[in-house]
Amino acid sequence: MQLNRDEEAILAGEKGEGGRKAMELLVALGDIYGAERLVPISSAHLSGVSYKTIGEGGIGLLEEMSSARVCVPTTLNPAGMDRRRWEEMGISPRFADRQRHIIECYERLGVTSDCSCTPYLGTNVPKRGQHLAWAESSALSFANSVIGARTNREGGPGALAAAIIGKTPEYGLHIEANRAPAVVIEVEGEDIDYSMLGQAAGAIAGARIPYFRGIRPTIDQLKTLAAAMAASGSVAMFHVEGITPEAGSFSIAGLERVTIGHREMAAAREKVNTGSDPELVAFGCPHLSVDEIRQLAAMLKGRRRQGDAEVWFCTSRHTLAACPKEAKELERFGKLVCDTCMVVTPIEERFKCTATNSGKACNYLATLCSQKVVFRDAKGLVELIS
Numbered sequence: 001m002q003l004n005r006d007e008e009a010i011l012a013g014e015k016g017e018g019g020r021k022a023m024e025l026l027v028a029l030g031d032i033y034g035a036e037r038l039v040p041i042s043s044a045h046l047s048g049v050s051y052k053t054i055g056e057g058g059i060g061l062l063e064e065m066s067s068a069r070v071c072v073p074t075t076l077n078p079a080g081m082d083r084r085r086w087e088e089m090g091i092s093p094r095f096a097d098r099q100r101h102i103i104e105c106y107e108r109l110g111v112t113s114d115c116s117c118t119p120y121l122g123t124n125v126p127k128r129g130q131h132l133a134w135a136e137s138s139a140l141s142f143a144n145s146v147i148g149a150r151t152n153r154e155g156g157p158g159a160l161a162a163a164i165i166g167k168t169p170e171y172g173l174h175i176e177a178n179r180a181p182a183v184v185i186e187v188e189g190e191d192i193d194y195s196m197l198g199q200a201a202g203a204i205a206g207a208r209i210p211y212f213r214g215i216r217p218t219i220d221q222l223k224t225l226a227a228a229m230a231a232s233g234s235v236a237m238f239h240v241e242g243i244t245p246e247a248g249s250f251s252i253a254g255l256e257r258v259t260i261g262h263r264e265m266a267a268a269r270e271k272v273n274t275g276s277d278p279e280l281v282a283f284g285c286p287h288l289s290v291d292e293i294r295q296l297a298a299m300l301k302g303r304r305r306q307g308d309a310e311v312w313f314c315t316s317r318h319t320l321a322a323c324p325k326e327a328k329e330l331e332r333f334g335k336l337v338c339d340t341c342m343v344v345t346p347i348e349e350r351f352k353c354t355a356t357n358s359g360k361a362c363n364y365l366a367t368l369c370s371q372k373v374v375f376r377d378a379k380g381l382v383e384l385i386s
């Protein structure tokens with residue numbers, strides 16, 4: 001990879017040890033992926049925040065970077081606990097202590113700590129064509145697909161290095177030609193469950209870019225679809241005919257074609273449903289939007305709380321502040337949980353079976369949280385608790 005004089009100076013340590021380490025990582029990534037140069041980024045979004053996932057090793061790496069500062073707007077993914085309600089979540093004081101330390105490390109680097117996987121809903125909103133370094137699989141897929149910004153599927157350290165340098169190696173989805181679809185997915189049927197469509201489509205697409213026909217998803221449904229495909233496959237970008245901004249930019253002639261209908265979605269649903277008696281019912285993966293909170297409040301209005309499962313509505317503080325009245329309605333049924341989610345907090349220490357309406361959560365609750373999973377759509381979850 002070619003570096004200019006400034007970049008060479010950073011690599012030589014002339015701007016501090018944190019900058020040198022960050023540049024070294026970017027150069028290594030660029031060399032692995034065949035990038036010719038670094039490209040300036042408009043923002044970064046970092047994963048690797050929960051103490052549950054990064055542990056002491058991750059804290060050590062963050063401490064090593066402490067002399068550096070990010071130089072573009074940079075946001076953080078969910079942490080391992082709600083910073084205000086951690087005791088109610090059953091988090092131990094030691095975990096809380098280490099979690100706070102991680103967030104402080106990021107804050108010292110200049111990172112904004114809203115701790116949400118939906119920064120594109122308010123705290124970090126990219127524009128079409130901007131280059132980014134984002135490291136949350138659902139958010140980066142949304143940014144690429146729905147907004148038309150350009151980011152690879154970054155890991156936490158790569159995104160942090162890019163945030164410190166303000167640049168990222170130019171390869172993969174930063175290059176126009178690599179944003180072309182590779183498989184056409186024809187969707188059949190009405191009343192599509194976007195979690196299960198994403199679950200089925202991600203398994204077919206793998207790491208390829210799918211091009212959907214036959215659906216007209218809302219923004220929230222696109223967010224659900226992006227998340228599910230990022231987990232059941234490793235989809236970092238998709239197109240929806242007539243909806244997403246770059247869908248019309250590429251020809252789909254000659255591409256493999258696959259049909260997904262209710263049969264395939266029912267099969268996906270059957271596969272993820274491994275439990276029957278949830279101890280935790282968790283909404284909000286990705287974090288609930290204002291519209292989703294309003295819809296849930298409308299569904300729950302006039303109903304009574306039933307059952308003894310714990311109930312969480314996971315969202316960002318930014319979103320929560322925008323709908324306090326509806327949030328109050330939800331509080332009659334469970335906890336509004338911010339800064340975290342059902343996957344990155346240590347639920348396995350308290351629960352064995354969790355209900356969700358998220359395709360992404362279905363995958364990770366089983367693999368990262370040792371949970372039996374009950375999958376229902378949002379209405380189905382409402383029926384479980386009222």
Ligand code: F3S
Nearest residue numbers: 117138285286341343
């Ligand atoms: Fe967000 Fe957690 Fe789901 S980070 S996308 S709510 S697994």
